[in-house]
Amino acid sequence: xxxxxxxxxxxxxxxxxxxxxxxxxxxxxxxxxxxxxxxxxxxxxxxxxxxxxxxxxxxxxxxxxxxxxxxxxxxxxxxxxxxxxxxxxxxxxxxxxxxxxxxxxxxxxxxxxxxxxxxxxxxxxxxxxxxxxxxxxxxxxxxxxxxxxxxxxxxxxxxxxxxxxxxxxxxxxxxxxxxxxxxxxxxxxxxxxxxxxxxxxxxxxxxxxxxxxxxxxxxxxxxxxxxxxxxxxxxxxxxxxxxxxxxxxxxxxxxxxxxxxxxxxxxxxxxxxxxxxxxxxxxxxxxxxxxxxxxxx
Amino acid sequence: xxxxxxxxxxxxxxxxxxxxxxxxxxxxxxxxxxxxxxxxxxxxxxxxxxxxxxxxxxxxxxxxxxxxxxxxxxxxxxxxxxxxxxxxxxxxxxxxxxxxxxxxxxxxxxxxxxxxxxxxxxxxxxxxxxxxxxxxxxxxxxxxxxxxxxxxxxxxxxxxxxxxxxxxxxxxxxxxxxxxxxxxxxxxxxxxxxxxxxxxxxxxxxxxxxxxxxxxxxxxxxxxxxxxxxxxxxxxxxxxxxxxxxxxxxxxxxxxxxxxxxxxxxxxxxxxxxxxxxxxxxxxxxxxxxxxxxxxxxxxxxxxxxxxxxxxxxxxxxxxxxxxxxxxxxxxxxxxxxxxxxxxxxxxxxxxxxxxxxxxxxxxxxx
Numbered sequence: 001x002x003x004x005x006x007x008x009x010x011x012x013x014x015x016x017x018x019x020x021x022x023x024x025x026x027x028x029x030x031x032x033x034x035x036x037x038x039x040x041x042x043x044x045x046x047x048x049x050x051x052x053x054x055x056x057x058x059x060x061x062x063x064x065x066x067x068x069x070x071x072x073x074x075x076x077x078x079x080x081x082x083x084x085x086x087x088x089x090x091x092x093x094x095x096x097x098x099x100x101x102x103x104x105x106x107x108x109x110x111x112x113x114x115x116x117x118x119x120x121x122x123x124x125x126x127x128x129x130x131x132x133x134x135x136x137x138x139x140x141x142x143x144x145x146x147x148x149x150x151x152x153x154x155x156x157x158x159x160x161x162x163x164x165x166x167x168x169x170x171x172x173x174x175x176x177x178x179x180x181x182x183x184x185x186x187x188x189x190x191x192x193x194x195x196x197x198x199x200x201x202x203x204x205x206x207x208x209x210x211x212x213x214x215x216x217x218x219x220x221x222x223x224x225x226x227x228x229x230x231x232x233x234x235x236x237x238x239x240x241x242x243x244x245x246x247x248x249x250x251x252x253x254x255x256x257x258x259x260x261x262x263x264x265x266x267x268x269x270x271x272x273x274x275x276x277x278x279x280x281x282x283x284x285x286x287x288x289x290x291x292x293x294x295x296x297x
Numbered sequence: 298x299x300x301x302x303x304x305x306x307x308x309x310x311x312x313x314x315x316x317x318x319x320x321x322x323x324x325x326x327x328x329x330x331x332x333x334x335x336x337x338x339x340x341x342x343x344x345x346x347x348x349x350x351x352x353x354x355x356x357x358x359x360x361x362x363x364x365x366x367x368x369x370x371x372x373x374x375x376x377x378x379x380x381x382x383x384x385x386x387x388x389x390x391x392x393x394x395x396x397x398x399x400x401x402x403x404x405x406x407x408x409x410x411x412x413x414x415x416x417x418x419x420x421x422x423x424x425x426x427x428x429x430x431x432x433x434x435x436x437x438x439x440x441x442x443x444x445x446x447x448x449x450x451x452x453x454x455x456x457x458x459x460x461x462x463x464x465x466x467x468x469x470x471x472x473x474x475x476x477x478x479x480x481x482x483x484x485x486x487x488x489x490x491x492x493x494x495x496x497x498x499x500x501x502x503x504x505x506x507x508x509x510x511x512x513x514x515x516x517x518x519x520x521x522x523x524x525x526x527x528x529x530x531x532x533x534x535x536x537x538x539x540x541x542x543x544x545x546x547x548x549x550x551x552x553x554x555x556x557x558x559x560x561x562x563x564x565x566x567x568x569x570x571x572x573x574x575x576x577x578x579x580x581x582x583x584x585x586x587x588x589x590x591x592x593x594x595x596x597x598x599x600x601x602x603x604x605x606x607x608x609x610x611x612x613x614x615x616x617x618x619x620x621x622x623x624x625x626x627x628x629x630x631x632x633x634x635x636x637x638x639x640x641x642x643x644x645x646x647x648x649x650x651x652x653x654x655x656x657x658x659x660x661x662x663x664x
Contacts, residue, residue, distance in 0.1 A: 026354020154545055177520055 001034070002296035010038040011045055017202050028174065028199035029223075035200025036232050036280070043279030050235040050281075051274055054205060057238035058245075061271035063118060065090040065219065065247040067254065071101075073108045080109070087270030090118040090247040092147070095135075096126025103138045110142045118246055120219070122147040125171055129159050136163035147192055148172065156187050168192050168219065179207045183214040190246070191216055195233055196223040204236050212244060221249035226257070227264040231275065231282050234265055238274045248272055259284040298411060300374045300404075302335040305364055305661040307357070310347065310594055310623040317436045319462025319494020324349050328357040329593050331627060331656055332364065334371065334403040342376065342407030343651055344399040345596035345627070346564050352492070352539075353564060353591060355395040361661050363396040368663045371400060376407035383570045394542070394567035398590075401568025402600045402647070409646030416603035416648075417641050420573060427640040428605045431456035431486075431587070431615040433622075434477065436463035443476040453637025456486040456615045458515070461503070462494035470499075471506035478510050486614075488513035488558075493539050497523050497530075504531030513557065516540060525553040534558070536587070542566060547578055556584040558614050563590040563600055572604060580612045589617035595631035599649045602632065602641040625655050 004023035008016050016038050020031045043050045051057025066083040068091055070076040080091060093109055095102045106121060113119055125148050127135070132149040140163070147168040150156050156167065169182055170192030182188050191211045198204050204220075211218055220237040222229030230250050237248045250267055252258070264282030265272040275281030307328050316324035329347035336342075348355035364371075370389045374382045383401050390396075409416045417423045432449040434442045434457060446457050459477050461470040474489045481487065489507075491500060493516055500517035508531055515536040517527050528535040536558035537550050542565045550556040559579055566572045572588075579586055588605035590597040598620040605616035618634050620626055628649035632640055642648030 022351060024354070024356055025351065027356075152545060154548075 001030070005034060006296065011042040013038045013042060013202050017200075028203070029196045032196045032198075032200040035202050036195070036228075039201050039232075039235075040279040043281075047278055049274065049276060050201070050232075050279060051238035054201070054235065054239050057235065057274050058240075058242055059238075059274055060242045061268070061273045062234060062237045062245060062248045063090040063271055064088060064250045064267060065092045065118070065120065065221075067249070068093045070094075073105055076105055076109060077112060080112070083270075086267060089116060089270050090120075092120050092122045092247075094124065095121050096123040099131050099134050102135045106135070106139050106142065106144060110139075110144065120145050120147050120168060120247075122170070123149045125151045129155055132159050133162055136165050140164050145190065147190075153178065153181065153187060157185060160187055166190065170194065170219075171197075173207070174198060176203065176206050176210070179210045183210050183216060189216060190218065192219045192221070193236070194221055194223045195236065196225075196229070201232065201236055205239070208236065208240055212241070217244045217246055219247050219249075220245065222251055224251050226255065226259045226284075227252040227266070227282055228260065228280065228284060230272065231264050231280055234272050234274060235280070257288070259288045261285050261288075298336050298338050298340070298375055298377070300334045300372055300376060300407070301337045301664060302333075303364065303368055303371060303661070303663040304333045304335070304659045305361060306331045306656040306659050307360075308594070308625070308627060308656060310592070310625075312623055314435060314622075316433070316460075316622075317463045318460050318490075318492045319436065319465075324592065327592060329627075330357065330360045330399060331596060331651060332399045332403050333651075334376070334400075334407060336376065336407060336411075340407050340410045342403040342405070342410065343596050343628075343647060343649070344401070344403030344406070345593050345600075346395050346399040346402075347591060347593035347597065348395050348564055349592045353395060355393075355564065360396060360399070363390070363393055364400075364661065365663065366390060367396065367400065372663070374404070376404045377411050379404045379408055380570045383568065387567075394571075395564040395591075397567035397571070398564045399568075401570050402563065402596065405569045405600070406646040409648075413645045415641065415643060415645060416569070416600070417606040420569065420603060420607040423606050423641075424608060424610055425606060425613070427638040428588075428602070428613060428616045429456060429638055430454060430618055430634055431458050433458040433490075433617075434460060436460035436473070439469065439472040439476040442473050443480040446477045446480045449637075450481045450485065453635075455481075455484065455637055457481055457488070459487060459489045460492070461489045462491045462499075465494075465499070467495075467499045467502040468506070470495075470503040474503070474507045474512050475510065478507075478512060483511070486513070487511070488515050488536055490515035490536075490538070491517040493517075493519045497526050500527045501530045504533050508532055515560075521546070521550050521553050521555060524555045528555050536560065538562075539565075543571075544574060544578055547575060547582065551582040551584070556582055558585040558587060560587040560589060561604075563597060563604075565591065569600060569604060576604070576608060576612075580609050584612075585614035586612055587614045587616070590619060592623075593619050594623060595620045595626055595628035595649050596647065596651065599628070599631050599642050599647040602639060603647065606641040627651050627655055
């Protein structure tokens with residue numbers, strides 16, 4: 001994509017987006033960092049944080065969702081406790097694979113759930129249709145939410161009339177056409193917007209607008225990465241009205257390297273606060289980054 | 298028997314005539330990649346993929362890194378039965394269907410050589426002696442396109458794909474279809490292809506201007522829903538290409554009523570294993586199949602011909618001898634067209650022998 005992007009004005013993010021899309025269909029994860037860097041420059045040039053340049057950023061701190069990858073009831077309790085001690089009020093509990101165990105773990109987590117805690121049960125595409133319906137029916141009285149219960153949107157559509165649980169779509173939300181279909185056909189009540197999967201802030205902002213126009217709430221996250229990726233997601237989250245944005249993520253807490261020396265938004269009582277610096281609001285330490293793998297001029 | 302060596306080459310293919318499509322997409326000289334998988338018993342299986350620029354979610358220079366990434370999963374595979382190792386590969390690296398295609402074709406070639414059977418036998422058995430070819434006409438001035446159509450007709454071609462949208466002018470597109478339709482006689486099939494490059498409005502205006510003629514439209518817009526709107530507004534049959542790339546999209550296209558015909562391309566679906574599943578579903582859905590690949594030379598042509606030769610009666614629209622559009626020829630023993638038709642190779646596996654002098658020095662060798 002480099003020959004198509006070099007020479008463009010990075011503040012004109014739509015020009016850059018179109019150039020990338022014409023150069024190479026797909027490859028949204030490779031377009032996402034280019035889009036992010038352009039927004040960073042645009043914000044610095046305009047003298048604003050990205051969220052404000054995008055139309056206005058809420059300063060209400062966003063709850064960070066934990067990521068609970070435990071298997072047994074006891075392990076799940078232990079991991080939730082560890083996150084609670086760091087202030088977390090939002091939890092993404094990974095389930096899937098075994099109907100009986102999934103039901104037991106959901107019941108136990110709901111038993112220990114505190115007032116005001118947000119819990120999302122994330123299946124990560126792990127259920128077939130029958131497994132999904134069995135767990136969803138057994139836990140119906142608990143009024144819980146599930147993320148990406150099955151592999152495809154067709155699967156999620158097939159079960160949608162047969163259960164009462166709110167559903168968030170994550171892995172199957174890739175293009176704006178996906179967002180339009182989910183909204184139009186009523187396949188989900190929540191979008192899990194992952195910036196690297198959907199191709200960056202420019203494309204994610206359109207999904208946000210489709211969600212808001214159809215009464216769909218949101219989680220906004222990076223697929224992985226450092227504080228830079230967390231901060232990008234936080235800017236988009238800040239442009240969503242407070243009641244419609246349920247949680248963000250701090251992937252920075254799961255990795256062993258810090259490329260920004262403690263700068264940028266960090267966990268404060270389980271929340272991330274929008275930075276007031278210009279653009280993205282956090283710069284990496286180039287010495288920690290080391291030698292670049294490629295430079296294009 | 299296990300795969301114990303992977304070798305990859307890159308070869309520049311130059312089109313005999315530069316090919317223009319909608320949205321400024323062109324095909325002049327493009328890179329194809331050729332893969333050889335060798336077994337500990339000394340068999341060689343060949344694969345090829347050539348993603349043309351700006352068309353698939355794929356780019357040629359990504360091939361070496363993707364093949365390197367998958368190499369630990371490819372080395373050690375026993376190539377008798379290809380679906381199982383390909384499913385495992387799908388779990389290892391999602392997507393990247395064009396890379397799956399080059400690996401899958403090479404595994405099928407080994408499967409055929411190990412069993413001493415041509416691939417059309419392993420793909421279900423031969424259903425026909427030879428297959429009709431279509432000729433794709435680059436999107437240039439309508440007069441010139443009619444000339445190309447007449448020349449192709451004189452060589453026996455009876456199916457014509459008219460590339461549209463090069464100048465985003467709906468009247469020029471209507472003229473292209475009218476002029477080619479006049480040039481090729483009533484029994485020929487003519488279809489106009491926008492490669493996703495039209496809006497619903499442009500495509501509907503063109504379609505309605507030619508609605509009195511016997512023409513089909515192909516993939517005018519990006520989404521299947523928009524293609525369905527064009528089909529409903531024009532009443533013209535529809536061929537889907539870019540919008541059909543897996544079983545779910547085929548089902549969706551059928552549900553929307555746009556699946557009169559469909560291009561099943563190896564690079565788009567991820568090789569012969571995935572294409573065979575798509576073929577069986579397409580036959581069930583009652584659509585006609587264009588069996589081909591995006592671009593390339595003799596290896597993808599041979600794979601397409603075996604696939605086409607084993608497609609059930611009544612379900613094959615046409616196939617494509619991509620190797621006739623480009624030079625150099627990579628495996629000169631691959632069959633060529635005769636009177637607008639072509640037969641599959643006869644030897645075991647793909648039944649073609651790549652020429653080492655054309656391949657040159659490999660860019661990648663993994664053991």
